[in-house]
Amino acid sequence: MSELQGRRERRGRQGRRGRRGRRGEQLMVPEAEFASYYGRPIIKAPSWSATDIAGYFFLGGLAGAGSVLAAGAQLTGRGSTATAMKVSSLGAVSLAAAALIHDLGVPSRFPNMLRVLKPTSPMSVGSWLLAAYGPAAGVAAVCATTGRLPRIGAVATGAAAVFGPAVASYTAVLAADTAVPAWHGAHRELPYVFTASATAAASGMALVAGPVRESAPARCAAVAAAMAEAAAVRAAEKRLGMVAETYRQGRAGQLMRCARWLTAAGAAGAAALGGRSRTAAVAGGLAMLAGSACTRFGVFAAGIASAEDPKYTVVPQRSDAPSDTRSDTRSDARPEVPTCGPHDHEES
Amino acid sequence: MMERHLLSGVEPDPARDAGHPEPPPRVGFFTDTSVCIGCKACEVACKEWNAIPEDGLSLTGMSYDNTQGLGASTWRHVAFIEQTVSEETVPEPQGRTQLPLVDGTAPAAPQEAGETTRWLMSSDVCKHCTHAACLDVCPTGSLFRTEFGTVVVQEDICNGCGYCVPACPYGVIEQRPSDGRAFKCTMCYDRLSAGQEPACAKACPTESIQFGPLDELRERAALRVDQLHEAGVSGARLYGDDPDGGVGGDGAFFLLLDKPEVYGLPPDPVVTTRDLPAMWKHAGAAAVSLLGGFALSFALPALARRRGTR
Secondary structure, three states: OOOHHHHHHHHHHHHHHHHHHHHHHHHHHHOOOOOOOOOOOOOOOOOOOOHHHHHHHHHHHHHHHHHHHHHHHHHOOOHHHHHHHHHHHHEEEHHHHHHHHHOOOOHHHHHHHHHOOOOOOOHHHHHHHHHHHHHHHHHHHHHHHOOOOHHHHHHHHHHHHHHHHHHHHHHHHHHHOOHHHHHOOOOHHHHHHHHEEEHHHHHHHHHHOOHHOOOOHHHHHHHHHHHHHHHHHHHHHHHHHHHHHHOOOHHHHHHHHHHHHHHHHHHHHHHHHOOHHHEEEEEEEHHHHHHHHHHHHHHHHHHHHHOOOOOHHHHHHHOOOOOOOOOHHHHHHOOOOOOOOOEEHHHO | OOOOOOOOHHHHHHHHHOOOOOOOOOEEEEHHHHHOOOOHHHHHHHHHHHHOOOOOOOOOOOOOOOOOOEEEEEEEEEEEEEEEEHHHHHHOOOOOOOOOOOOOOOOOOOOOOOEEEEEEEEEEEOOOOOOOOHHHHHEEEEEEEEOOOOEEEOOOOOOOOOOHHHHHOOOOOOEEEOOOOOOOOOOHHHHHHHHOOOHHHHHHHOOOOEEEEHHHHHHHHHHHHHHHHHOOOHHHOOOOOOOOOOOOOOOOEEEEOOHHHHHOOOOOOHHHHHHHHHHHHHHHHHHHHHHHHHHHHHHHHHHHHHHHOO
């Protein structure tokens, strides 16, 4: 039976954890019953490269939240941190744009992204956002490093701080506005996961690049971001139900666990020692940056895993039916006909 | 009540709402899988007419299905499902001569008394959704709604961003690796414009694939499913015909003999953009909370310092 074969392969791919728990699992937790066409996925996973797109999620967050931190630092007279964050945001958004263009099937047609403005397409909205945010971040960074045109620099800093949070949060909508179960199912929580992760990255960068005497706000933000991210991820997993296992298993599980530990350790280290020791601040900041990257790559991997297994498409659509009022009259209204169970394809 | 917008819900005239002033009646496919014989003429006709490149040959072991699924270079896909079912599921021969599936030898799988083998075949295709997620999320405007109510990619505009691929709740549209751009069924837009029916429907020898105005097809399908129920085929059901469904009804809908997921179809797909207003709202709130979080992070040390100096 191909169905079982598919299951076995999947379990094999889960590696160590899967094998260890196998016997107990079969006894204790029966796998969700569902039918499929030879175990083939129903939806198609995006062909996006993880490096480009999860990397873009990370860099966009770092840049966007970094611009807010830069504006705050400038307003409160923390000049070195402000300049460092402006440079970091320009670098991050430039790399982000390069990653986006690199991931296109036809990179030479990148300008087509600005052919229309479509509110129904998060990617179109994002392209316009980047088109507004990128130059602002660029002018802010150039004015800060050269010391010229301080007024224009201040306006650009303000503009970047206004567009920055949108750049950091819209990427969650970009992922959630798909049929990918692990992303769409968490569409309410994902924006908070992403902005918290962006805050973690930006405060980490400020700890790494700014002087210790200016780092108090970054340390505060690091702690707040770590707590907010943990809470948002937990809320997302709760909402996702059985699909949440895509965030706990396999590569996504490893990345999400790494993210949790790195972010928590980084925030704790920075809060406890970052005010006194430059080394502790840098180490904490690097851990925050790495934790944020792990979160993005983890969310990306969970999405791919949920798209590649028909279980995550079929089971939620079957069980959601009564609670979802708008869309599900169809499967309920028609009498469910007793058919041959789910696993009776005659494949050898 | 939900405010009316074009992202989900009942949508009687997608072509007009897409900006076509006097559109012809919306057309579609009704694929009656109960008469599909698995000849794959639709697959061949589609490839030939649309000049779709060859995309690999492999023996899959999935019954007679070596096509595997819809994709950038497969716009019609015939699924083959071999099942062991109770004899009651299969209708009486009604005077037809029944020949044994395998002559002389034992059946491939051991069967218990009262069980028999049934072979399901179904020609899958792009659903040309009323609320098409691929079209909604396309950032370039390459995907558009035609005057016939179908959904078509303009290949001279597509830049291969690939967003439509995970947006499709049916897993239809795909990027062609050799090319980078996204491709899918056009319902033979060129043939429709010339008053012809699509190549697959033209080639289908059993009228399993029926083409026509969608309203007519829905009526015909309802009659057919009643007829099958009367004949004792209790598993017959329509899939994707309901304008109230998650994608507002499919422009290409099906009569199936088993649950949709058995054919590789999602049991209850919903257009992802139905939830887009909620997503933007949460993204806005998240952006504001990011601003607030930083404001607090700058305010707290200042407060602490002031208290310290006092």
